[in-house]
Amino acid sequence: MQPAPSNLAAVIQLIWTEGEISRAEVARRCDLSRSTVSALVQQLIDLGGVREARVGPSQGGRPPVMLRFEHDRFRMIGLDIGATHLTALVMDPRGRTLSRASVACPVESDPPGTLRKIDQLLAEVQAKASLSAGQLLGIGVAVPCPVHPSTPGRLSPSILPAWRDIDLGATLSQRWAVPTYLENDANLGALGELYWGQGRGAGDFAYVKLATGVGAGLIIDGDIYRGGQGIAGEIGHTAIDAQGPPCRCGLFGCLEAMIGSKAIESDFLALRLQQGTDPKKPAPDLGSISAAAAAGDPLAVAVIERAGHHLGVALANLLNIVNPSRIVLSGRLTLAGEALLAPLNRAIQARTMWTNVAAADVVISSLGDDAIPLGAATLVLRTALADPTRLSLGLPTSVPRRQFVGVGGPPPTP
């Protein structure tokens, strides 16, 4: 009889987490009989996910043979498709980046050119990481829009109309002959933080990306929370001031319209003009305004202070509704450091219910820009650990792609 797949997933997730463990310990930790564990482990050895390693220390009787996750056998690619850039990296199952490349690209307006650049980028990172045939488990793709569950391989046509007729998931699966998984970029930033960054050990947290746009990924009970249509976490389009400035979404006073890069850059220019500074001086971008605020430049501090307050109001709303135990901030605005965090924390303190205030823990990402591509690669690993039959390589190309696109199975223990 075939062992239940959920037990198979539980066993490989434990072996992956521990790196090395005995069969007896697996049986104890997974609450399974020794004979069930032996059958499951044999299946995992046959799938190529686990091997027997050196003999462990004796506990009095016969010394146990240890089981080891095949860390060197598998590689994952994470591809981050931004509004104006592409980043790809090759990751190993320990979360280490083996190669990385990035290129500017007009993603929104030029799908054919973007597809060509993706091909070049993926070829480059695979060559740099010396990937051999059959090592690649799949490609995780972060996209700058929600991914609807009914069209898991496509970008949102309302946000990226030029991509309307392209099934990116199918295109990449066919081109590289591996499963491809698409997911919203902020959700993948959250996944990257959950496994390798500031979200480790936090079962419920929010990841907020503060760059050209503003978006959030929510981890609830150790898994990405997508909502009914895949748009959960669109904090950038929640209202801060219903009579505020117009937003690209057609509404007014959205958080993104007030603290997105364009808003902060124009706030800075307006304030500089007000103070009578030479209007011909080049306009700085979000990154340099944030860095100037961190260095104490009064003009930049004033602009970032206002942004910090608005962001704090939005995060207070999030804390009151979802109550994450931690909020991880990422993106160029976080270069401002304390100049951003101080007004932000004041706004949170003033606006959250007291139980949430005690728990509010706002930190800046330690993974920087790579949280998202790392999260994309992690999605591939996570999917394979949830369904270890995906670890067997050389999958027949006749298997329908739809079987691969999307995420299934129970969430593994990070």
Ligand SMILES: [Zn+2]
């Ligand atoms: Zn909006």
